[in-house]
Amino acid sequence: MIQLQRLEGFYRVARAEGYARAVPTFPYPITQPGIHQQVKRLEAEVGVPLFERVGKDRVVLTPEGRTLYAHVAPFLEGLDTVVQSLRKGEVGGTLRIHASGHVLRHLLPAWLRKLQAKRPDIEVALFESKTPALDVLRLGDTDLVVDHLPAVPDDVETREVGRTHPFLVLPAHHPQAKRKQVRLEQLRDDAFIAYSTDRYLRDLQLAALARAGVTPRRLHAADSSETILGFVAAGLGFSLLASLLPGGPREAGVVSKALPGAGTGTVHAAWRKTAARSPLIQAALQLAPRL
Numbered sequence: 001m002i003q004l005q006r007l008e009g010f011y012r013v014a015r016a017e018g019y020a021r022a023v024p025t026f027p028y029p030i031t032q033p034g035i036h037q038q039v040k041r042l043e044a045e046v047g048v049p050l051f052e053r054v055g056k057d058r059v060v061l062t063p064e065g066r067t068l069y070a071h072v073a074p075f076l077e078g079l080d081t082v083v084q085s086l087r088k089g090e091v092g093g094t095l096r097i098h099a100s101g102h103v104l105r106h107l108l109p110a111w112l113r114k115l116q117a118k119r120p121d122i123e124v125a126l127f128e129s130k131t132p133a134l135d136v137l138r139l140g141d142t143d144l145v146v147d148h149l150p151a152v153p154d155d156v157e158t159r160e161v162g163r164t165h166p167f168l169v170l171p172a173h174h175p176q177a178k179r180k181q182v183r184l185e186q187l188r189d190d191a192f193i194a195y196s197t198d199r200y201l202r203d204l205q206l207a208a209l210a211r212a213g214v215t216p217r218r219l220h221a222a223d224s225s226e227t228i229l230g231f232v233a234a235g236l237g238f239s240l241l242a243s244l245l246p247g248g249p250r251e252a253g254v255v256s257k258a259l260p261g262a263g264t265g266t267v268h269a270a271w272r273k274t275a276a277r278s279p280l281i282q283a284a285l286q287l288a289p290r291l
Contacts, residue, residue: 002045009038010050011076014069018057092121095280098133099126099146102225103267106244107162107289108146114287122283130197130223137272143281145270148242150200155273161289162267166208167248167256169228171235177255184212191237193228196221205240208262229254 009022012035016022019032019039026035043050050065061069095115099108104126112124127133132147138155152158168182174190176182192209195202209216220236222228228239233253242265243249248256269288271281 002042006038006042006045007072008076009035010042010065011069011072013039013051013059014061014065014073018059020057092119092123093280094123094125095144095284096125096142097127097144097146097284098129098136098142100130100132100148100224101128102244103146103162104128107267111161111284111287111289115284118287119283122280131200132270134270137270140272140275143271143275143278144284146267147270148201148265149268149270152268152270156270157273157276158268158270159285159288160266160291161269162244163291164242164244164265164267165246165248166240166242166259166262166265168238168259169232169241169249169251170238170255170257171232172253172255173235174238174255181260182257184209184214187238188214189217191218191220192216193220193222193231193237193239195223195228197223201242208240208259225249 008026012022012025013019016025019035022035023030023032039050046064046068048064049062050068051059052062053059097108108126115122115124127142129136129145129147132149133142133145134149134153134156136142137145138153146161148164149158168184170177170182170187176186192205194205218237220231222231225241228241229249229251231237232239233251240259241249243256244267248258250256269285271278275281
């Protein structure tokens with residue numbers, strides 16, 4: 001493995017076209033014999049001469065030296081800029097985010113527009129998850145999880161970035177759809193559409209029904225809020241959904257009605273504690289919604 005100091009010595013001699021003239025260009029103390037030794041060791045490693053002496057104190061690059069210089073110079077000339085960017089946290093790259101479909105559609109777009117405007121050097125890779133992807137996060141396979149989080153592991157940090165409100169969703173042609181308020185007990189004979197994959201949300205749905213004294217006679221299951229809304233629009237039943245939208249979920253053939261006094265839910269951004277200083281995560285969190 002070629003040492004960086006030897007490449008630096010080679011680069012500075014090539015720029016100065018001489019060993020003596022290269023000495024003052026170094027950012028640290030070094031002698032002319034020291035530079036000469038660096039270059040000789042580099043030539044021994046690559047097996048070819050890199051300089052040709054054309055005068056008492058002047059050297060020029062050989063064809064092999066010019067080839068090496070073409071690769072080394074851009075790296076060394078850009079290194080200081082890269083180091084300064086690292087220190088300032090101005091590092092681009094790809095930010096990976098896992099989120100539910102509802103969050104992807106209704107919370108992330110405005111947030112990511114701000115991030116794109118301020119940091120065009122950051123690309124975002126979005127992944128839709130049916131349940132909070134905390135296992136994916138903890139394995140290091142994503143940078144942020146944005147979702148409702150029923151429990152937070154000790155090695156994960158979070159920030160609240162959104163609030164949801166619960167809504168009753170009915171088929172638009174349902175007899176109760178035109179009423180201002182609908183009591184859940186009025187729907188006890190209707191089929192209910194619950195979450196199939198997210199046990200936490202499913203339990204919340206069934207608990208809300210139980211508080212109203214409702215035990216669905218028929219139960220359908222779907223793996224996402226979008227699929228649930230499709231089932232409701234098709235007239236297969238009603239459901240309870242949390243929504244980031246003030247007026248509730250929007251879907252053709254569906255009517256949303258707020259559930260007064262049902263409280264609110266929370267959407268969190270979550271990241272690994274060990275990655276808290278990541279410039280990509282910090283850039284995203286600086287522009288995250290503040291409640």
